[in-house]
Amino acid sequence: MRQRSEPNWSPPRDLMARVTVADTRERILAASNAKRYAEAVTLAAATPSLLTCGDVEVLWRVAEAFGQTDRRSRALDAYRYILTKCSDPDIRLATLQKAAAWLSPSELGPLQTLGADASTGDGFRSIREAFARDAVTAAAEDPAKPLGAADLKLFQAMAEANGAAADALLMGNFFLHRDNFVQAEHWYRLAFARNASASSANALAVALLALKRPAEAETLLSPWQKNDDEARRTYLRITADLLSARPPASLSPGALSRMAAAVAAKRDVSLAQEFGWYAHSFKQDVTALRWFATALSWRPDDETSAYGFAVVSRSMGRRDALNDVVKAWGSRSPRIRALAQLR
Numbered sequence: 001m002r003q004r005s006e007p008n009w010s011p012p013r014d015l016m017a018r019v020t021v022a023d024t025r026e027r028i029l030a031a032s033n034a035k036r037y038a039e040a041v042t043l044a045a046a047t048p049s050l051l052t053c054g055d056v057e058v059l060w061r062v063a064e065a066f067g068q069t070d071r072r073s074r075a076l077d078a079y080r081y082i083l084t085k086c087s088d089p090d091i092r093l094a095t096l097q098k099a100a101a102w103l104s105p106s107e108l109g110p111l112q113t114l115g116a117d118a119s120t121g122d123g124f125r126s127i128r129e130a131f132a133r134d135a136v137t138a139a140a141e142d143p144a145k146p147l148g149a150a151d152l153k154l155f156q157a158m159a160e161a162n163g164a165a166a167d168a169l170l171m172g173n174f175f176l177h178r179d180n181f182v183q184a185e186h187w188y189r190l191a192f193a194r195n196a197s198a199s200s201a202n203a204l205a206v207a208l209l210a211l212k213r214p215a216e217a218e219t220l221l222s223p224w225q226k227n228d229d230e231a232r233r234t235y236l237r238i239t240a241d242l243l244s245a246r247p248p249a250s251l252s253p254g255a256l257s258r259m260a261a262a263v264a265a266k267r268d269v270s271l272a273q274e275f276g277w278y279a280h281s282f283k284q285d286v287t288a289l290r291w292f293a294t295a296l297s298w299r300p301d302d303e304t305s306a307y308g309f310a311v312v313s314r315s316m317g318r319r320d321a322l323n324d325v326v327k328a329w330g331s332r333s334p335r336i337r338a339l340a341q342l343r
Contacts, residue, residue: 025050037065053086083114096127105131129158140174165195172203181210198228205234214241222258243274248281269299276308288312303333310339
């Protein structure tokens with residue numbers, strides 16, 4: 001406008017330079033937004049005056065562009081520049097948060113140490129804790145995945161102190177998947193104390209089962225298994241473990257009643273058979289016969305249930321019942337047919 005009224009006037013060089021820089025800044029942001037990362041790097045390289053703490057947004061975009069164009073070392077240089085040259089604690093923390101979104105833990109580690117100074121105090125602790133949690137989560141899901149001692153130590157301290165049941169459960173999962181059942185029990189018990197729920201009860205019961213303490217696991221999990229599918233599956237595993245123990249375990253009437261109800265609700269044929277053999281081992285053949293008959297009512301074509309029924313019938317001297325089973329199964333089951341020939 002001024003040049004129209006004053007043809008001989010020309011804008012000052014510093015003004016033109018500022019306009020050019022401003023225009024380049026917008027072009028860098030536009031290229032970044034459009035994922036034209038190589039263009040963003042080229043524009044930034046041509047305008048180094050933009051790459052200062054005064055415009056950290058550009059620095060962040062350039063760091064991302066370097067990373068997206070397979071120049072990760074240059075991206076690390078950009079983040080390192082901000083963390084060593086820019087004094088604003090909020091900017092420094094935001095920088096590490098942005099870096100954490102795509103850098104690996106090994107790349108991020110050296111950057112994290114740059115935050116431990118007088119100006120930020122322990123401002124980066126939240127980032128370190130988040131990475132420790134991610135590392136423990138990944139290691140808990142995949143036992144083959146290594147976990148650094150520093151991450152494990154930090155997350156253990158967090159899980160002990162923060163009162164979160166979820167973190168205690170995560171620590172329990174980590175140890176469970178490494179067959180450290182004593183530590184798994186410790187953390188699962190802590191999780192259950194913090195938040196008694198079906199998931200925490202189930203986790204603790206799994207650890208107790210691994211520690212060969214199924215009776216304790218049964219007592220713990222019984223109230224939770226009625227309304228939770230995973231807890232119910234674990235409870236039936238516990239039931240199988242208790243019933244199949246050799247020598248047979250002496251179980252309380254309460255435990256037997258609870259387990260029987262769970263087996264009946266599930267109509268689990270194999271566990272009905274286990275109940276039959278368990279009762280037979282204690283010479284409670286009336287109860288044993290009832291369980292084998294129940295199993296057959298749930299699955300009439302099950303030879304194992306028929307065999308159990310035949311064994312108990314013979315033990316009780318019930319030849320009529322034995323003959324009925326042999327008649328129905330003798331042609332299909334040599335072991336059932338053989339029972340009729342024993343004297």
